[in-house]
Amino acid sequence: MSMNAQSRLQEILSKGEFAVTAECGPPRGATPEVVRKKGELLKGFVDAVNVTDNQTAIVRMSSIAACSHLLQMGLEPVMQMVTRDRNRIALQSDIMGAYSLGIKNILCLSGDHQSFGSQPDALNVFDIDSMNLIRTVQIMRDQGKDMSGFELNGPPRMFIGAAANPFADPFEYRVIRLAKKIDAGADFIQTQCIYNMDRFKEWMKMAREEGLTEKVHILGGVTPLKSAGMAKFMNNKVAGMDVPEPLIKRMAGVPKERAVEEGINICLETIAELHNIEGVHGVHIMAIEWEEIVGQIVESAGLTPRP
Amino acid sequence: MIVAEQKPLSEIKEIIAPYKKILILGCGTCVKTCFAGGEDEVAVLASALRLACKKDGKKIEIEELTIERQCEDEFIRESAPAVSRNQGVLSLACGAGVQALARRYAKTPVLPGVNTTFIGVLETQGVFTEECSGCGNCRLDIFGGICPVTRCAKKLLNGPCGGSQNGKCEINPETDCAWQLIIDRLKTLGQMDNLRKYIPPKNWCTSLSGGPRKLVREDHII
Numbered sequence: 121m122s123m124n125a126q127s128r129l130q131e132i133l134s135k136g137e138f139a140v141t142a143e144c145g146p147p148r149g150a151t152p153e154v155v156r157k158k159g160e161l162l163k164g165f166v167d168a169v170n171v172t173d174n175q176t177a178i179v180r181m182s183s184i185a186a187c188s189h190l191l192q193m194g195l196e197p198v199m200q201m202v203t204r205d206r207n208r209i210a211l212q213s214d215i216m217g218a219y220s221l222g223i224k225n226i227l228c229l230s231g232d233h234q235s236f237g238s239q240p241d242a243l244n245v246f247d248i249d250s251m252n253l254i255r256t257v258q259i260m261r262d263q264g265k266d267m268s269g270f271e272l273n274g275p276p277r278m279f280i281g282a283a284a285n286p287f288a289d290p291f292e293y294r295v296i297r298l299a300k301k302i303d304a305g306a307d308f309i310q311t312q313c314i315y316n317m318d319r320f321k322e323w324m325k326m327a328r329e330e331g332l333t334e335k336v337h338i339l340g341g342v343t344p345l346k347s348a349g350m351a352k353f354m355n356n357k358v359a360g361m362d363v364p365e366p367l368i369k370r371m372a373g374v375p376k377e378r379a380v381e382e383g384i385n386i387c388l389e390t391i392a393e394l395h396n397i398e399g400v401h402g403v404h405i406m407a408i409e410w411e412e413i414v415g416q417i418v419e420s421a422g423l424t425p426r427p
Numbered sequence: 428m429i430v431a432e433q434k435p436l437s438e439i440k441e442i443i444a445p446y447k448k449i450l451i452l453g454c455g456t457c458v459k460t461c462f463a464g465g466e467d468e469v470a471v472l473a474s475a476l477r478l479a480c481k482k483d484g485k486k487i488e489i490e491e492l493t494i495e496r497q498c499e500d501e502f503i504r505e506s507a508p509a510v511s512r513n514q515g516v517l518s519l520a521c522g523a524g525v526q527a528l529a530r531r532y533a534k535t536p537v538l539p540g541v542n543t544t545f546i547g548v549l550e551t552q553g554v555f556t557e558e559c560s561g562c563g564n565c566r567l568d569i570f571g572g573i574c575p576v577t578r579c580a581k582k583l584l585n586g587p588c589g590g591s592q593n594g595k596c597e598i599n600p601e602t603d604c605a606w607q608l609i610i611d612r613l614k615t616l617g618q619m620d621n622l623r624k625y626i627p628p629k630n631w632c633t634s635l636s637g638g639p640r641k642l643v644r645e646d647h648i649i
């Protein structure tokens with residue numbers, strides 16, 4: 121891990137504190153107030169806020185712009201960047217541009233395929249993959265060079281994040297992939313939403329055995345469920361998601377008006393478990409279009425006040 | 428082979444609408460194998476068009492011919508007399524064939540009768556799958572003989588995305604995840620080490636991205 125980047129998230133993680141991040145999806149429009157409103161809801165409860173990059177391939181305000189709005193409010197953004205829409209020229213340019221605006225964290229992703237989105241007739245790019253993007257940012261930061269080897273006038277000192285999905289297949293490859301991402305330059309990892317705790321623990325165990333938890337900060341992903349319907353939908357319709365049957369039953373087992381509460385309970389239980397897993401250094405709360413609940417979850421989980 | 432699919436009859440009717448005498452020209456190589464533009468398809472299409480035009484009260488003369496290959500001038504020349512008898516040519520060859528015809532017959536409109544789709548294989552009778560996108564720098568050696576550039580929906584070179592589940596690709600439960608196939612095969616081959624290797628960004632210069640490509644074989648130039 122390089123000590124060059126100086127984001128608050130990095131500071132907290134390197135001090136060994138349990139980090140809390142959340143997610144903010146930019147609006148489908150040009151109104152900054154939407155971002156600011158979400159920012160207000162999260163302020164004081166999280167260390168950094170991930171800003172998604174045209175998530176699920178639906179056109180939204182750019183991640184960089186939304187990050188910049190959050191920065192102005194005193195929040196620290198994690199800029200998500202996918203390789204689906206931009207080639208290496210645009211990616212490197214945007215990384216430098218983002219850093220020039222004060223954005224110090226990046227999450228490198230390949231991105232959801234455009235066939236899921238609102239404009240499936242688009243051409244995708246995928247010039248490089250997420251692994252290549254991680255390495256690119258690392259070289260830009262640590263060697264001060266772009267992909268052509270050109271010496272940059274002021275390197276972007278990003279704290280580099282990557283995603284991991286312990287619930288995708290093939291399972292035995294998932295730890296190899298994590299190792300590759302760490303070798304490529306990932307400083308921190310945010311995982312897919314954890315509902316299948318057994319599988320997550322198994323993955324963490326394998327990661328520990330390979331010595332990976334010594335090299336990277338892993339933040340476990342959680343998403344509070346709102347209803348049994350949502351649990352089923354996530355399990356069946358969202359790529360790479362694994363919501364075990366007992367959990368769906370548990371959500372279905374409570375009266376409708378208590379479903380939200382039960383979803384939050386499950387989320388809190390997950391966070392409590394994450395706390396006790398060796399090598400997990402934080403939680404990433406993805407409350408999709410439900411930012412107002414994040415504060416309550418963080419407080420109930422005993423994670424306030426934030427440093 | 429190059430896999431193509433015949434255009435819908437309604438579209439073909441529109442394309443040939445300005446002409447009264449048309450030659451349907453088949454190709455006896457790839458498009459024949461994938462049932463899009465061989466001799467049999469030429470005959471079926473010709474009858475269907477004659478019938479459709481009759482129904483519409485439109486007079487049209489349709490001539491049929493199939494040559495061995497439309498991408499080689501040596502064979503294309505055989506069609507010269509038939510071409511000269513007609514106002515236009517509806518080619519059932521791939522896009523390369525259509526263009527090769529257009530190159531030879533500068534004054535005759537050459538029209539596409541098929542949609543050229545991909546370089547692929549016959550998986551089972553009647554089922555064709557895309558396997559190669561002609562990137563110009565083949566690395567099937569490290570991927571266990573399965574091409575992620577073509578068969579992974581995101582062209583990932585460093586392993587499967589988070590959407591791979593039960594061997595299927597996130598974009599479609601009917602599509603195999605190329606990376607599951609690669610991993611399975613590398614396991615069989617005892618080459619799991621390849622999976623740990625970092626694969627650097629691909630050099631796309633050799634692909635279409637570098638502009639239209641030309642291959643010059645000095646040793647074959649007379």
Ligand code: SF4
Nearest residue numbers: 559560562565566574
């Ligand atoms: S690596 Fe390139 S040449 Fe080889 S199969 Fe894939 S697309 Fe075709």
Ligand code: SF4
Nearest residue numbers: 579588596597604605
């Ligand atoms: S599921 Fe497999 S084939 Fe589909 S995009 Fe992901 S890695 Fe590629």
